[in-house]
Amino acid sequence: MTDGTVKQTGGTKGGGKRRQVAALPWRAQGAGLEILLVxxxxxxxxxIPKGWPMKDRLDHQAAAQEAYEEAGLDGVIVETPFGDYEYLKRLKSGAGRLVKVDVYPMKVTGEHATWPEKGQRTLRWVTPVEAALAVQEPELRALIARFAQIDLPADERPQTAPAPTPMLVALQRLRRRVTVLWGRARRRG
Known part of the structure; x- marks a missing residue:
């Protein structure tokens, strides 16, 4: 766009990689900072609060909206992503799809007593080290550490298995289905 605003691009259609937006909620606490996990x-x-891009909002605004809906947060969000990470999203069909998430840091300025998804999620303010160690996605762990300017000692880094690929997820589903059908056939025979 020519007026300097960021164009809302949305997720991809079809079988390609999808895209989401996320807020990285933080607040100053003493000499350091805390990060909110949901x-x-x-x-x-x-x-961290995340969701699909919204047609009526710029990406950073959509990320801020997700922070409100999932955690009841208000704040100042940056307009450009700090980084991104990928994860395998499990679809309703049981299939997996690789999703790229653009992450926008948000300085939290207020917390609501009620919000749309209250009661559906647990919220926890933690130190950056605790946040990095609590998330499963290695790229998100690294992004949190980079944002907070911390180094995670090698002995504190949990050994993580790589996220299963969509093909592996499909093969696992097929294996379970074959096992169920084989069990039925044996009981009938």
């Missing part, structure tokens, strides 16, 4: 609704793992 639990995901389905797997209950620790994540």
């Amino acid at each position: 639990s995901s609704r389905e797997t209950r793992r620790w994540v």
Whole structure:
């Protein structure tokens, strides 16, 4: 766009990699800072507020909206992403799709008593080291450490298995289906 605003690009259609936007909520606490993590609704793992781009909002505004909806937060959000990470999103069909997430730091200035997803998620303010160690995605862990300007000692870095590829997820589903069908066939025979 010619007026200097960031164009809203949305996720891709079809079978390609999808894109989401996320807020990295932080606040000053004493001499350091804290980061807010939220639990995901389905797997209950620790994540940051994220969602799909919105047609009526710029990407950083959509990330701020997700921070409000998922955690009841208000704040000042930067207009350009600090970085990105990828994860495998489990779809309703059971298939997996690789999603790239653009992350926008947000300085939290207020917390609401109620918000749309209250009761569906757990919220936790933690130190940057705790936040980095709590998330499963290695790229998000590194992004949090880089944002907070911390080095994670090698002995504190959990050994993480790489996220399964969409092909691996499909093969695992096929294996489970074959196992179920084989069990039925054996009971009938």
